[in-house]
Amino acid sequence: MFNIIFLCISIPLILGGVLWRRKIDSTIHADTPVPTPVKRLRLISVSVAVLGGYIFVTRLLSIIFGPRESEELGFSLWQERIDVFGYSLSYTVIYTWLAMAILIILALILRFTVFKIPKDEPSGVQNAVELIVEAVGNYTQAQTHGAGEMLASYILTIASLMITSAFLELFRIRPPMSDITMTFALALITFILINIYGIRKKGVVGRIKSLASPTPLVFPFRVISDMAIPVSMACRLFGNMLGGLIVMDLLYTALGTGAVGIPSVAGLYFNAFHPIIQAFIFVTLTLTFINEATE
Amino acid sequence: MVIIMDTIGISLALLSCATAAIAMGFATGKALDAVARQPESSGKINSILLLGLALTESAAIYGFVIALILIFTR
Numbered sequence: 001m002f003n004i005i006f007l008c009i010s011i012p013l014i015l016g017g018v019l020w021r022r023k024i025d026s027t028i029h030a031d032t033p034v035p036t037p038v039k040r041l042r043l044i045s046v047s048v049a050v051l052g053g054y055i056f057v058t059r060l061l062s063i064i065f066g067p068r069e070s071e072e073l074g075f076s077l078w079q080e081r082i083d084v085f086g087y088s089l090s091y092t093v094i095y096t097w098l099a100m101a102i103l104i105i106l107a108l109i110l111r112f113t114v115f116k117i118p119k120d121e122p123s124g125v126q127n128a129v130e131l132i133v134e135a136v137g138n139y140t141q142a143q144t145h146g147a148g149e150m151l152a153s154y155i156l157t158i159a160s161l162m163i164t165s166a167f168l169e170l171f172r173i174r175p176p177m178s179d180i181t182m183t184f185a186l187a188l189i190t191f192i193l194i195n196i197y198g199i200r201k202k203g204v205v206g207r208i209k210s211l212a213s214p215t216p217l218v219f220p221f222r223v224i225s226d227m228a229i230p231v232s233m234a235c236r237l238f239g240n241m242l243g244g245l246i247v248m249d250l251l252y253t254a255l256g257t258g259a260v261g262i263p264s265v266a267g268l269y270f271n272a273f274h275p276i277i278q279a280f281i282f283v284t285l286t287l288t289f290i291n292e293a294t295e
Numbered sequence: 296m297v298i299i300m301d302t303i304g305i306s307l308a309l310l311s312c313a314t315a316a317i318a319m320g321f322a323t324g325k326a327l328d329a330v331a332r333q334p335e336s337s338g339k340i341n342s343i344l345l346l347g348l349a350l351t352e353s354a355a356i357y358g359f360v361i362a363l364i365l366i367f368t369r
Contacts, residue, residue, distance in 0.1 A: 077367045232353055239356035242363070281349040288346060 003059045010055035017049025054261060062257040079179050092179040099165040099176065132156070143287035147197060147294060154193075155287070158186065159279045166275030169245065170267070177275075178245050183237040187230035190286045194229070198293035207293075229289060233282065240278045244270040305365050311358030318351050 024042055028034055034042075079090045114125045122130050133156065140152040162177060169175045176182050198207045211226070212219040248270050252259050326344040330337045 077363065235360050236349070236353045236356050239360045239363075240352075243356075243359060281345065284342070284346060285349060 003063050006055055006059045007063070010052045010059065013052025014049055014056060015052075017045050017047075017052060020045040021049065057260050058258045061260070065257070077180075079174065090179070090181070091174070092176045092182050095168060095173055096161075096165065096176045096182065098173075099161060099168060103160060103164055140287060143284070144291045144294065147290060151193075151287075151290070155283050158189075159283050162279040162282065163275055166241070166271070166279075169248075169271055174245065175241060175275075177237060177278075178241040180234060180238045183241075184230065184234040186237070186282070187233040190233060190289065191230040193286070194226075194289050194293045197290050201294040210293075233285060237278060237282055241275065244274045301365065305362045308358045308362040308365060312355040315351055315355035315358075318354075319348055322347055322351060 021042060024038060024045060028038060079092045081088050081090050082094070083089075084094075110125065110129065114129075119126060136156045136159075137152045140147070140155055144151065165176045195207070198210070202210060211222045213222075248263065248267060251263055251266055255262060322344065326340055329340050333340075
């Protein structure tokens with residue numbers, strides 16, 4: 001009943017807003033600058049039309065699909081598990097495979113279309129890919145002061161995996177990075193890389209000596225703070241990704257059938273900008289710790 | 296009673312988010328001062344600022360994760 005009343009209110013709002021806007025547009029001339037009060041009136045008329053459209057769409061959805069019952073924030077820290085050929089796998093693994101498949105197929109397509117005959121003067125997609133690879137290589141060199149090109153390829157791989165898996169959230173999939181086992185695995189890779197690079201640069205004795213650098217008294221504390229690196233990196237990534245996920249879930253739960261248009265604006269930050277920043281921070285911290293171990 | 300105590304504990308854990316936000320604001324303000332004084336070294340300041348913000352943010356994230364654990368493992 002309420003829906004139909006709101007629907008009836010919204011249609012004159014849309015029509016009134018559009019007609020008002022047309023009337024304002026007909027009064028101004030093309031070659032003279034628009035005065036400020038007319039600009040404000042134009043803004044108001046457009047907002048009225050948008051408000052009417054919003055009410056119309058949400059009420060129409062509510063009439064078609066029925067009112068959405070207020071649900072609990074169905075949420076758990078751990079992902080559900082699924083049986084695949086007798087193995088109990090968590091959904092994180094499957095979604096990570098999905099992200100990997102997307103990346104591999106994209107790479108293969110690029111390899112067999114754009115990079116089959118690489119041009120000397122890059123253009124289009126080749127230009128963009130070369131720009132990304134060059135930027136990552138330069139950043140790695142600048143942060144670690146020349147620790148080899150192996151690290152740059154690892155960095156680009158991990159960053160693209162993180163960003164792809166974060167964008168899976170747009171398809172109503174819980175992103176793999178919001179599972180602490182996944183982030184802990186990534187942090188452990190970082191920890192192993194730190195020690196490998198430290199030992200390769202200085203040898204085992206030199207690495208232990210550098211841990212006991214000012215006095216041997218600080219050796220246990222340095223070891224403990226080194227051990228804390230993977231824990232802190234895993235918790236940071238997990239908390240950030242899960243925080244964005246929870247905020248978006250709360251928004252969807254609170255808006256109910258009114259979740260039209262508003263989540264897309266919020267998702268611009270929480271689904272697009274936030275994961276990219278987090279991937280950048282993870283990569284930067286990895287490079288910084290490796291640089292600390294090698295110098 | 297237990298629910299009230301739980302709520303107080305969760306709120307106290309989330310206090311770290313507020314303090315970390317204040318600290319991040321201070322750090323950003325200082326970085327802005329430095330960039331205004333020496334615009335030519337803005338790239339270096341930017342990278343140091345991001346690293347510092349990430350390390351400061353970890354305090355907030357620890358509090359957030361602890362609050363989540365308190366919520367979900369009752």
